[in-house]
Amino acid sequence: MSELSVNHLLGIKQVSQEDIHLILETAENFKEVINRPIKKVPSLRDFTIANLFFENSTRTRLSFELAEKRLSADVINFSAASSSVKKGETLIDTVNNILSMKVDMVVMRHPNPGASVFLSNHVNASIVNAGDGAHEHPTQALLDAFSIKEKLGSLEGKKVVIVGDILHSRVALSNIFCLRKLGAVVKVCGPETLLPKHIKSLGVDVENNLDKALKWCDVANMLRVQNERMSTRYFPSTREYVAQYGLDKERLNRLDKEIVIMHPGPINRGVEISSDIADSQHAIILDQVQNGVAVRMSVLYLLASKLKHYNRN
Numbered sequence: 001m002s003e004l005s006v007n008h009l010l011g012i013k014q015v016s017q018e019d020i021h022l023i024l025e026t027a028e029n030f031k032e033v034i035n036r037p038i039k040k041v042p043s044l045r046d047f048t049i050a051n052l053f054f055e056n057s058t059r060t061r062l063s064f065e066l067a068e069k070r071l072s073a074d075v076i077n078f079s080a081a082s083s084s085v086k087k088g089e090t091l092i093d094t095v096n097n098i099l100s101m102k103v104d105m106v107v108m109r110h111p112n113p114g115a116s117v118f119l120s121n122h123v124n125a126s127i128v129n130a131g132d133g134a135h136e137h138p139t140q141a142l143l144d145a146f147s148i149k150e151k152l153g154s155l156e157g158k159k160v161v162i163v164g165d166i167l168h169s170r171v172a173l174s175n176i177f178c179l180r181k182l183g184a185v186v187k188v189c190g191p192e193t194l195l196p197k198h199i200k201s202l203g204v205d206v207e208n209n210l211d212k213a214l215k216w217c218d219v220a221n222m223l224r225v226q227n228e229r230m231s232t233r234y235f236p237s238t239r240e241y242v243a244q245y246g247l248d249k250e251r252l253n254r255l256d257k258e259i260v261i262m263h264p265g266p267i268n269r270g271v272e273i274s275s276d277i278a279d280s281q282h283a284i285i286l287d288q289v290q291n292g293v294a295v296r297m298s299v300l301y302l303l304a305s306k307l308k309h310y311n312r313n
């Protein structure tokens, strides 16, 4: 198979195992491209892509923009904070105005879960979800899978624990879908208050004790406590959270094996992970960021290939 089964990337839930393998294999080629002295290819020379960010971002926004430029696409960037959204313009009006300027694809981050699905039902463009509230962040899950595969050779049978604020995390949900589709065994670990009630229905086990979870796993993905999505307190104090769920050198030294440490960023240093671990050779945090460009090039290239095929011939 050399074509995606979907016309948009709205969430990992909607993509097949074959789609994921195709994206990851294509990303390997693009990783080779971005390590060349000339990092650019002409694949999307006749495409225009709009990056619409209704919520803050550093990594995802810059990574998509760089991926688009490496593919030679024309790029326009929109940030809600400095737009006519502030004057009351709706999402669909905003996007239709942008599309009338002959835009082919839209990459969107939005605080509302389902915003990308809504958009895909109402506008005529290929939509890529760059994070919709606490719902999904598909390209983060794909770059995480790519990074694990790069480090450990495959995902099949690998034990991955996702630690921390699972309740508010789009990264956790997309990772659970993606890792399970690729044959990994997934556990979540965190305080009961930060675990969704029906999390086990997604096919994951729960381990509340971080030391036990670390002993079990090959990979630990440490998530940020998302204070900005909390309207109440979910644990007694930050000090208590760090004692129970923070990963530091002492905790890691108690293990009698090597594990791979991941974090999607941004990091709360000294909370979910200490600086000495985040900056150590055990962590692949900056590899994840680097791989994000290749994975996003792959997603954009594969979606654009479908557009070329069906709309443009």
Ligand code: CP
Residues within 6 Å of the ligand: 056, 057, 058, 059, 060, 061, 131, 137, 140, 264, 265, 266
């Ligand atoms: N990992 C991630 O989505 O980071 P940003 O919020 O900075 O894009």
